[in-house]
Amino acid sequence: MTTTETLPSAKTGIVGRMRGQLQQLLAFASLIIIVIFFAFASPHFFTTSNIVSILVAATVTGILALGTTFVIITGGIDLSIGTGMVLCGVMTGVFLTYWGWPLWAGVLGAILFGALIGFINGLNVSVLKIPPFIATLAMMLVASGLSLVISGTKPIYFKETPGFSSIMNLSIIPGMRFPLGVAIFLCMIAVAAILLSYTIFGRYTFSIGSNEAATALSGVNVVKWKILIYTVSGLFVGLAGVLSASRLSSAQPTGGMGLELEAIAAVVIGGTSLQGGKGSIIGTVIGALIMAVLTNGLRIMSIPQEWQSVAVGAVILIAVYLDILRRRGK
Amino acid sequence: MTTTETLPSAKTGIVGRMRGQLQQLLAFASLIIIVIFFAFASPHFFTTSNIVSILVAATVTGILALGTTFVIITGGIDLSIGTGMVLCGVMTGVFLTYWGWPLWAGVLGAILFGALIGFINGLNVSVLKIPPFIATLAMMLVASGLSLVISGTKPIYFKETPGFSSIMNLSIIPGMRFPLGVAIFLCMIAVAAILLSYTIFGRYTFSIGSNEAATALSGVNVVKWKILIYTVSGLFVGLAGVLSASRLSSAQPTGGMGLELEAIAAVVIGGTSLQGGKGSIIGTVIGALIMAVLTNGLRIMSIPQEWQSVAVGAVILIAVYLDILRRRGK
Amino acid sequence: GCTDSGSGDGETAASGDKPYVAIVSKGFQHQFWQAVKQGAEQAAEEFDVTITFEGPDTEADVDQQIQMLQTALDKGPDAIGFAALDSQAADPLLQQAKDANIPVVAFDSGVDSDIPVTTASTDNKAAAAEAAKQMADLIGHEGKVALVVHDQTSVTGVDRRDGFVEYMEKNEPKIEIVDTQYGGGDQAKSADLAKAIIAANPDLKGIYGSNEGSAIGVVQAVTELDMDGKLTVVGFDSGKAQIDAIKDGLMAGAITQNPVGIGYETVKAAVAAINGEKLPKTIDTGFFWYDKSNIDSDEIKAVIYE
Amino acid sequence: MTDTAVTPLLWAAGVSKSFPGVKALQNVQIELLRGEVLSLVGENGAGKSTLMKLLSGIYTPDEGEFFLNGEQITIANPRHAQELGISIIHQEFNLMNDLTVAQNIFIGREPRAGGFFLSEKQLNAKAQELFDRLGLALDPAQPVGELTVARQQMVEIAKALSFNAKVLIMDEPTAALNDAEVATLFDLIRRFVGPETGVIYISHRMDELSVISDRITVLRDGQYIDTVDAQATDMKRVISLMVGREITSEARPSLEDAEGDVVLRVDGLSTKTLLEDVSFDLHRGEILGFAGLMGAGRTEVARAIVGADPISAGTITLAGKEVRIGSPAVAASLGIGYLSEDRKTLGLLLERDVAENIALSSLPSYTAAGFVNSGRIRDTARDYVQKLSIKTPSIQQDVKNLSGGNQQKVVIAKWLVKDCDVLIFDEPTRGIDVGAKDEIYALLNALAAEGKAIIMISSELPEVLRMSHRIAVMSEGRITSILPNAEATQENIMEYATHFSAEGTIK
Numbered sequence A, B: 001m002t003t004t005e006t007l008p009s010a011k012t013g014i015v016g017r018m019r020g021q022l023q024q025l026l027a028f029a030s031l032i033i034i035v036i037f038f039a040f041a042s043p044h045f046f047t048t049s050n051i052v053s054i055l056v057a058a059t060v061t062g063i064l065a066l067g068t069t070f071v072i073i074t075g076g077i078d079l080s081i082g083t084g085m086v087l088c089g090v091m092t093g094v095f096l097t098y099w100g101w102p103l104w105a106g107v108l109g110a111i112l113f114g115a116l117i118g119f120i121n122g123l124n125v126s127v128l129k130i131p132p133f134i135a136t137l138a139m140m141l142v143a144s145g146l147s148l149v150i151s152g153t154k155p156i157y158f159k160e161t162p163g164f165s166s167i168m169n170l171s172i173i174p175g176m177r178f179p180l181g182v183a184i185f186l187c188m189i190a191v192a193a194i195l196l197s198y199t200i201f202g203r204y205t206f207s208i209g210s211n212e213a214a215t216a217l218s219g220v221n222v223v224k225w226k227i228l229i230y231t232v233s234g235l236f237v238g239l240a241g242v243l244s245a246s247r248l249s250s251a252q253p254t255g256g257m258g259l260e261l262e263a264i265a266a267v268v269i270g271g272t273s274l275q276g277g278k279g280s281i282i283g284t285v286i287g288a289l290i291m292a293v294l295t296n297g298l299r300i301m302s303i304p305q306e307w308q309s310v311a312v313g314a315v316i317l318i319a320v321y322l323d324i325l326r327r328r329g330k
Numbered sequence C: 001g002c003t004d005s006g007s008g009d010g011e012t013a014a015s016g017d018k019p020y021v022a023i024v025s026k027g028f029q030h031q032f033w034q035a036v037k038q039g040a041e042q043a044a045e046e047f048d049v050t051i052t053f054e055g056p057d058t059e060a061d062v063d064q065q066i067q068m069l070q071t072a073l074d075k076g077p078d079a080i081g082f083a084a085l086d087s088q089a090a091d092p093l094l095q096q097a098k099d100a101n102i103p104v105v106a107f108d109s110g111v112d113s114d115i116p117v118t119t120a121s122t123d124n125k126a127a128a129a130e131a132a133k134q135m136a137d138l139i140g141h142e143g144k145v146a147l148v149v150h151d152q153t154s155v156t157g158v159d160r161r162d163g164f165v166e167y168m169e170k171n172e173p174k175i176e177i178v179d180t181q182y183g184g185g186d187q188a189k190s191a192d193l194a195k196a197i198i199a200a201n202p203d204l205k206g207i208y209g210s211n212e213g214s215a216i217g218v219v220q221a222v223t224e225l226d227m228d229g230k231l232t233v234v235g236f237d238s239g240k241a242q243i244d245a246i247k248d249g250l251m252a253g254a255i256t257q258n259p260v261g262i263g264y265e266t267v268k269a270a271v272a273a274i275n276g277e278k279l280p281k282t283i284d285t286g287f288f289w290y291d292k293s294n295i296d297s298d299e300i301k302a303v304i305y306e
Numbered sequence D: 001m002t003d004t005a006v007t008p009l010l011w012a013a014g015v016s017k018s019f020p021g022v023k024a025l026q027n028v029q030i031e032l033l034r035g036e037v038l039s040l041v042g043e044n045g046a047g048k049s050t051l052m053k054l055l056s057g058i059y060t061p062d063e064g065e066f067f068l069n070g071e072q073i074t075i076a077n078p079r080h081a082q083e084l085g086i087s088i089i090h091q092e093f094n095l096m097n098d099l100t101v102a103q104n105i106f107i108g109r110e111p112r113a114g115g116f117f118l119s120e121k122q123l124n125a126k127a128q129e130l131f132d133r134l135g136l137a138l139d140p141a142q143p144v145g146e147l148t149v150a151r152q153q154m155v156e157i158a159k160a161l162s163f164n165a166k167v168l169i170m171d172e173p174t175a176a177l178n179d180a181e182v183a184t185l186f187d188l189i190r191r192f193v194g195p196e197t198g199v200i201y202i203s204h205r206m207d208e209l210s211v212i213s214d215r216i217t218v219l220r221d222g223q224y225i226d227t228v229d230a231q232a233t234d235m236k237r238v239i240s241l242m243v244g245r246e247i248t249s250e251a252r253p254s255l256e257d258a259e260g261d262v263v264l265r266v267d268g269l270s271t272k273t274l275l276e277d278v279s280f281d282l283h284r285g286e287i288l289g290f291a292g293l294m295g296a297g298r299t300e301v302a303r304a305i306v307g308a309d310p311i312s313a314g315t316i317t318l319a320g321k322e323v324r325i326g327s328p329a330v331a332a333s334l335g336i337g338y339l340s341e342d343r344k345t346l347g348l349l350l351e352r353d354v355a356e357n358i359a360l361s362s363l364p365s366y367t368a369a370g371f372v373n374s375g376r377i378r379d380t381a382r383d384y385v386q387k388l389s390i391k392t393p394s395i396q397q398d399v400k401n402l403s404g405g406n407q408q409k410v411v412i413a414k415w416l417v418k419d420c421d422v423l424i425f426d427e428p429t430r431g432i433d434v435g436a437k438d439e440i441y442a443l444l445n446a447l448a449a450e451g452k453a454i455i456m457i458s459s460e461l462p463e464v465l466r467m468s469h470r471i472a473v474m475s476e477g478r479i480t481s482i483l484p485n486a487e488a489t490q491e492n493i494m495e496y497a498t499h500f501s502a503e504g505t506i507k
Ligand SMILES: Nc1ncnc2c1ncn2[C@@H]1O[C@H](COP(=O)(O)OP(=O)(O)OP(=O)(O)O)[C@@H](O)[C@H]1O
Pocket: D019, D020, D022, D023, D024, D042, D043, D044, D045, D046, D047, D048, D049, D050, D051, D091, D391, D392, D400, D401, D402, D403, D404, D405, D406, D431, D433
């Protein structure tokens, strides 16, 4: 990853392609430095068990960040992912516990409910032309209220479907506590990366973010694709809701507020531009990991909590600045 | 820049000018409708006392929104205003209670401290070229940590300077509970409006947001002006910190998180574009009032709390959509 | 003041001529607060008054609570129930209530002022000390323990931390408190930070979680690390997950307050105040240690909630 | 060196500048004398704009010396260039769309009402004064974003002239202008040039060069070729210096009317803003030219047809079937493509690469089961880069790094790749060099011969006359005449183009 700077400027096809990928890997350098620092600072940091803990902690925010990467590349934003996720968790509870659906149907239903939230956001942004910030802020409020209303301000437990908590927690590697949820996260990374890089969906995501008017005049049905992009982001929100409810074996109707900023921060730290047109999945993953590693490492070091947020803020600033410096240096 | 909508047709000078002003007045129509609705819905809503309550409730967020309007018009964003305000409140406590400064010096010091926060944001954005979202997100975290560190995680009370709470609470109209803080808010509206419309500062704010590269090519020192814009926004943050501490007769070291979204929402509801280049102070004021009236009205009507956020979300959506519809219709 | 004096006009937000009690609590989303609300509603039914119950989104949001109190005053209630996030911050408004002859009943953690006619509350410090005592007994009076607290600044957070820590410092010289972290009462966040504490202290004996979300988060961490039985978890408050954890042996036991009782007593006292009756200065609603042994007893069943 | 009569006004020598993978300029020299208009010509990507950006302080040279009035100078930044008296009109606009015309022109030099405060009144008055002096009909208080490309160009010109400039650089100022406006501009240039001043003028319109310039400097592939006297040199020779070969194309081939079936019938098309009762037929294999003055409504006709703007009345019939076109996406699905006149804001994804831009309109045909076949896209892109001789280090180059003319070729390639039955080209050769123009004309002819129907909007009358089977002339939102090529002349087109409704009825 440090070889980037020495790359020749001649751009044969492959090298040119790789350059884009490598730029994100520069954020990777920051991640590595942070990991090395904590590994030296605490003997308890670089253990298998703790690394799994970090991945578990990164899973829900990470999945939200993956989905919202698409939205941000279009130049939009989605503030509803945090409370939307909570609402999807509650819907899982409604489907499985209140309505007694079979496990697969409840999970699918909740994921599709996420898609519905995304679809409505997409309609508001794309058809009604409401600025994404406002449309999704409104959805954020609506979702947070509905979670409380639907659940009756009480957590919903999954008494009828004991298997539900396995979705996040089941150990899938014998002899090691590697939970299924993390594996799902890794799969979703692959899915998102393929979607963004190899499909027409990904291409249009970039085109719309790069120049929406020009894309529309090129005959692309921008309205339709934008709705689809928000809907796909909603699928990720739904999945995150299922996983977070599964982790806690209960649908908690509160919270979620603030999670959207964390997810968006992961995306932006990973080099995706809020102006749209630029971004990558690998960058988002690195961004999410930087956040998760920082939080975990500072806690392992027992840094007083009030100093932790100061440190996280400072490190984010430095990491992003170094990234900018190196890109400029090339 | 990237709208697919119908391109505006040529307008004569005056009509074109007025159009900008009218756009905000349309949001004003939404405000009026909301007020009328609540006035009919509850006898307690349209009373002098409650209207003053609404203004009081709008003061702190409103002042934050005023300052951040400038930043948003440049195409930037400031996520640090919420926790930054809290930090300024804590600094007021430090200056007045811990260090025993005279009232005027402590208040001035806190406001200047806000400017310092803004200045650092400006440096990060303008000189280091860190995206505003990241730079101010980092500052948000740093400020929230520092508030706790500096205050020792305890509220600071203003025992030594009893006059301090008058800044927000002093009744300035005999026989009526019209607090000084609201008057200060009204003054700041005027100051911000003049700054934005009639000064070189406002002109460059628009120019940078409209086309930063072209502004720089025109020989404007964009780096300097952007720092200044963030610094001025910081002054508003400092003032908001003083007023909020004064209102609560105490510097609360927590909270503030989420306030930035509220303030930014007020700005955007008021028609200022997050893309930059467009916006107005009157719009921001209307946006802040819409939010304050909604919250107050729903509470006055004793709507169950979980439904309140659903209602606020829905009304924001409808208000902004109507605004868009009317603009399009013209 | 020029407050719209609503007490007489009978057109309060709630209909009819029933007296109206506006309750402003410290929260409304938590189970704990829902239980308080439940108790309040129970009393409202019984004494034939209307109530409203609201509280800020988080216990850090002093400003939001002040606004709610202001709105409650503007509605002209016959009495107010109030659990202050910060008593001093509320002082001008309490004064306003007094001027308008609206009696104020303080509840939960109390209001540090002369204005309230009575206070129905839990002694959180004493309750936390009880949790510490139980913890010490459970781990054999020596070893390392840590705290996962819901909040760094609220009175309940601070009292439940300090009560625990002070007890240990005073009475248990061989017990070392290695870390205190704050998870905002959020289960997932509390679980993640408990896991970090456990990772950093492999010889940790026990963790105390200071409210429902914190305690359940700690249990979650223990399960995720497959450390069931290797770590003593002591909690606070109740709720279904916590009750299950105690029954399953994942949690040794917990302190519960009497939230339903708090709500009930608050409204009851408000009605008495409206009727001009004399009230005691404090109404101690008490706290209880419960574990596997007594969880099904009638005494405990009455104060825990699912 | 102190004899001002002999010292050149501006002189640069040994200038080199490279970008990653591109040697934009190598050891180039340029000499601007007092009182002259020096034209700078060369193919797309020859390095003209780069040289001008060095002179105006936007780029710093890798090598080279610069002299102004015989004194060596180092141009630090755009502001410094302005202070030195070097003013530039960029090829790509540098305007703030949300600001008014006057605010744009005087940005950084606002008249103050005292200290910090502005005087909008004074500002507008100052701008009006400038427009009066220059003879431009611009409204100082109108937001620039509402202006057409041509009017925005006027603002750029006014802005450049508002400085007390000694050296005025104009990078393709006429690319968006029609003949009448070009005449106004030339008038401005002649008035500007005096004993202490000079103009560097860049254009691809060869016919303009002998009219306006005193001398012509030719660049080719980033190298200095020669400087010739404009009056004494045949333009054919200039062109062969530019492209390194002889170009022998007929100015006006004789064209038969295309007699294929009617592909597109537009009937009574009107819009709220401008168009009134626009009707015409377009045949298979036909190139229908659209001529008219700035703002006549040609662009608006195109946008209305493809559904980019709403129509208030009228019908569109495609291959005999009436169609309702609500958006460009619908138009594209019906086989109608529109190449916009404003490549930067409405044509290109500047931050994306050449291949992606070329494939944008036809992506579905490179997609199977949702997956994009980038190998085939790259093949196509390479093919068109070669066919249109797009000068780029690779198809992976971001479009924003291409020269203006090469960007335009990318937009054209995008629509050539998409197999449309009806193609609407709005100012397709804007900023394209003479050699490449010929190649594009050949491609258009080939498309027409294949049976495609083409609408070509152009402000260059010779181009319209050369390419079109028939020519529709517009004035004030109406079609005032549709002339067969054989009957059309520059004169009668201009007559119909100025056929204002106030003066008489349309035939
Ligand atoms: N910022 C840049 N980065 C990379 N390459 C560039 C950049 N700017 C210009 N070039 C390249 O330098 C060469 C010269 O470009 P320049 O814009 O000077 O051409 P030009 O003569 O003005 O062409 P045109 O007539 O098309 O405007 C081109 O090959 C172009 O692709």
